[in-house]
């Protein structure tokens with residue numbers, strides 16, 4: 001039996017750090033989120049995409065390392081929020097040092113095929129924390145729900161900070 | 168990160184020992200099994216039901232114990248088979264001492280609302296081993312697939328040993 | 335995980351249509367509904383399993399318990415089931431010999 | 446997890462209809478297909494996303510890469526998308542201003 005450090009009601013999914021398992025992580029998260037009646041369908045989609053991006057980054061962080069490394073997804077719930085933690089054993093990174101993209105109207109914009117994941121996560125969920133260490137990275141994603149849902153609901157149409165869509 | 172004892176390609180799902188999570192175990196197993204192209208749809212259904220029965224027993228084994236106990240499901244694959252292990256921390260049991268049911272034509276048969284799970288598992292999968300200990304029970308379920316699939320395919324219409332359907 | 339339970343009357347037959355997954359989590363609701371129907375004097379019940387996606391031994395146990403309860407009232411509990419994967423569970427456990435299994439609700443209520 | 450990729454020709458527009466989930470696992474297949482089409486001289490491509498259930502940043506990256514490649518051939522890559530949850534991903538990233546997004550394949554090939 002693996003270590004169940006933390007909340008007794010947590011659910012853990014541990015997958016090999018390989019692209020074919022990101023779909024399973026999405027399936028588990030959307031199944032758990034939809035049994036949580038207070039989370040609207042489009043917020044479930046947001047959470048699913050954010051977790052998928054975090055898992056993709058976690059898997060890519062292992063690319064140059066031992067292929068037998070694994071990614072852990074930990075789901076937990078509280079009265080007013082639910083939380084998904086994605087842990088990897090990669091080299092870590094400094095989220096403050098990520099480049100920002102040029103404005104979308106700049107022809108240079110097309111040179112950025114990458115780097116869309118973290119801004120997406122930031123804009124889709126209510127709270128995200130990146131906790132890189134020498135042992136790997138832990139990404140903690142929080143969605144408020146239950147009685148407090150409306151207070152915290154983000155408007156998905158507004159470009160988040162980190163994107164420059166100004167002309 | 169939880170302990171990844173064993174195969175690097177294993178997938179682990181750890182759930183609280185509560186009835187509402189058996190559906191998640193089924194979802195994960197059927198998703199993994201259907202990405203394994205060599206397992207026919209009705210065999211996926213068989214595996215899903217067998218794993219569900221094993222998880223139900225694992226959860227029931229915790230009923231009188233600490234509710235914070237957890238059930239671990241471990242999926243692994245090899246060339247010619249896939250394996251699902253279900254581990255609990257319950258009191259264990261001796262599978263050889265389970266009662267057999269009276270013939271279905273006996274009116275007494277209706278007194279057996281329970282005890283259908285393990286015979287179902289035995290009949291649905293290619294191999295099952297119960298490994299009870301003082302620390303809990305581990306149930307190992309194996310389905311052959313890939314090039315060897317047909318050799319081992321069970322005929323679901325034949326009542327398995329352990330059931331007495333004779334008149 | 336939802337369990338749908340719809341009751342309709344067809345002459346002296348009460349049809350309980352079940353929808354979704356019947357397992358250790360949802361089976362108690364099926365049991366309660368059957369107990370409730372019997373206590374309302376419904377002694378001829380057909381459980382329609384056509385919209386059931388999954389049925390495990392807990393579900394079988396509830397159906398066997400319902401049959402037993404109805405027999406003690408001189409009644410009966412029959413099933414409607416044509417789905418191969420659900421029928422298979424009854425076949426393996428020998429319960430096809432215990433329950434009357436109809437191919438449709440029409441069959442069941444006309445029978 | 447399957448990714449469906451169907452190519453049809455509509456006059457001088459090549460429509461690539463994508464089905465399923467576009468993520469880090471499947472996006473390489475989409476990229477290869479786009480590269481293949483461009484190397485066959487198809488420089489006016491519409492990617493139909495109506496049957497896509499999921500699209501992440503890897504998928505966005507492949508589409509941006511395709512647009513860039515086609516522009517360098519004086520061509521274009523446009524999209525067909527009306528699904529709210531897919532459109533949203535383009536909106537958040539500002540890519541609605543980079544791609545021409547049509548409401549139907551007819552719109553796209555007539556345009």
Ligand SMILES: Nc1ncnc2c1ncn2[C@@H]1O[C@H](COP(=O)(O)OP(=O)(O)O)[C@@H](O)[C@H]1O
Pocket residue numbers: 053057058060061088090091092093098113114115116117118119137502
């Ligand atoms: N879990 C992680 N471990 C190590 N580096 C990471 C992790 N997540 C993100 N990064 C770094 O941050 C960069 C930006 O990530 P992201 O915005 O998701 O875009 P992309 O993955 O397309 O590059 C990545 O290229 C990577 O260098």
Ligand SMILES: Nc1ncnc2c1ncn2[C@@H]1O[C@H](COP(=O)(O)OP(=O)(O)O)[C@@H](O)[C@H]1O
Pocket residue numbers: 220224225227228255257258259260265280281282283284285286304391
């Ligand atoms: N994992 C387990 N831990 C402890 N006891 C178990 C376990 N699995 C099965 N058993 C015992 O075996 C019995 C028969 O199990 P089963 O055939 O699944 O029927 P049921 O669960 O309906 O009783 C159970 O009642 C229980 O006493």
